[in-house]
Amino acid sequence: MKAGFVALVGRPNAGKSTLLNRFVGQKLAIVSDKPQTTRHRIVGVHSTPSGQMVFIDTPGIHKPAHQMNRRMVQAATDALRDADVIVLVVDAAERPGTGDRFVLELVRAAPTKAVLALNKIDCVPKPALLPLMDQYARADRFAAIVPVSALTGDGVAALESEILASLPDGAPLYPDDYLTDQTERGLAAELIREKVLHHTHDELPYSTAVVIDRFEEPGEGGGLTRIYASILVDHDSQKPIVVGKGGSMIKRIGTEARQDLETMLAGRVFLDLHVKVRRDWRDDERILNEIGLKRS
Template sequence: MTKEFKSGFVSIIGRPNVGKSTLLNNMIGEKIAIMSNKPQTTRNKVLAILSTEEYQIVFMDTPGIHKPKNKLGEFMVKAARDTLNEVDTILFVVEADKNIGQGELKIIEELKGTNTPVILVINKVDLVKKDMILPLIEEYGKVFDFHSMIPISALNNDGTTMILDDIKKILPEGPQYFPEDMITDQPERQIVAEIIREKVLQLLQKEVPHGVAVEVLSMKDNQNKDIIEITANIYCEKDSHKGIIIGNKGVTLKRIGSLARADIEKFLGSKVFLEVWVKVKKDWRNKDFFIKNFGYQ
């Protein structure tokens, strides 16, 4: 008798900057979602696929649920909320070094409106003493009936196996939705654009990164030189931000390009020539055309 094959969809939700993307990348074993210590890094639903001989889990890494300040923010929150009733399991990621706040309680109220099993993932346990974790688990247990509560450190890849084991128990018997060698639905261009944006987030401070979008204009495989040639635009909202991104004598932009190229080469498995330009699109986060044009739809 053949063993049943399980499959299903899992949404990763939580407030901004709780470690959702780090957790996703660890479970998949590949860098699919960009990571940054800035909140609201993920802007779109990112599909990542984990396939084995026994199961296929399709993860949806969602933007952090927050109070939106512009049309892009409204889109991000809607993208996160839309997944709650579409999936077989929800991973609700919170931080071990923070007590339950209004943001968490608001998400929990939304979870009460679903029939989907919810696994509470208490991330960043490496930042607290062990005796602080149990009281937090008890606190969360009083406000919602979670399927399970798992303390982890996504940064150290500690505890992710327990999450996968729990998901496998919940998953229904089902088909293989995607080819076994497919790890994401994101087009190559979109991932390349996101890698470049990740480097902007890493190198720039304050309000500049949130007003940045990246568009890959061309990707050409130059077989004569055995290299992939990529041209991309970094868009920002203000002329002053353009100067900050470029930096004194172009130093910051060169650094962004150098860091991005290294990660893109790992992702594509090829040498890369990367050309990056900076342009201003004023108030693009409030304009539907630009939001859709930059891939947020």
């Protein structure tokens, strides 16, 4: 049996969280087309007859402009060091740039086995893939280079075999049915934030956070789960955008989030959302701790 920690690292938007969800067969991490979606490490355990892979999804590595972003990047670089295997996830549909070179250097400097996942091959013509594979092969750092599509699942079984081959022998680290370290409360905040990300643009996706103020489980004999949450923005001018004309935006975010929450909790949910201005929350230690961005 193989067992160990597998860090999913890479640039923002490369598809790390989509890949995590694909491996564990469940939505543990929210996904969006905006960069910097994931803000803290997310553990997802995938147990198979051949071994146990403890995946660690990490925030995309980028140039940090706020305390929040410094903690995000720190979470990713810690995972590079702590894992048994690194999976560097690269968006094969994008031309490699300075950000990619920076991340590659971080991986090269890490004392950990590494596998490269060239992701999004569903939107890359095959001939365009070969030069990219060549280029990364020259780095002479990867035990394997595997083209995949986290979206369609293409190549993911091959990637899993390569990860298992690189993991140490050992007994499972978690019980077979253990899935994640995330609480329902934390998952709820993330699902709400996902809807905010889907419906906002420009600076807003980066400057909003979700705090669960109250999470009331249904009483004996079932009933509603009651969730009271705040959407934080960091400027007065942003509040009316998230609220929308006559409250239309917050209503849409609330309806979509509630539907997802009801699926997750397998029961009916009452969701109460408020938009609050918290100036410069991205540099506020207390708020960062509250939304799970602990200093490592």
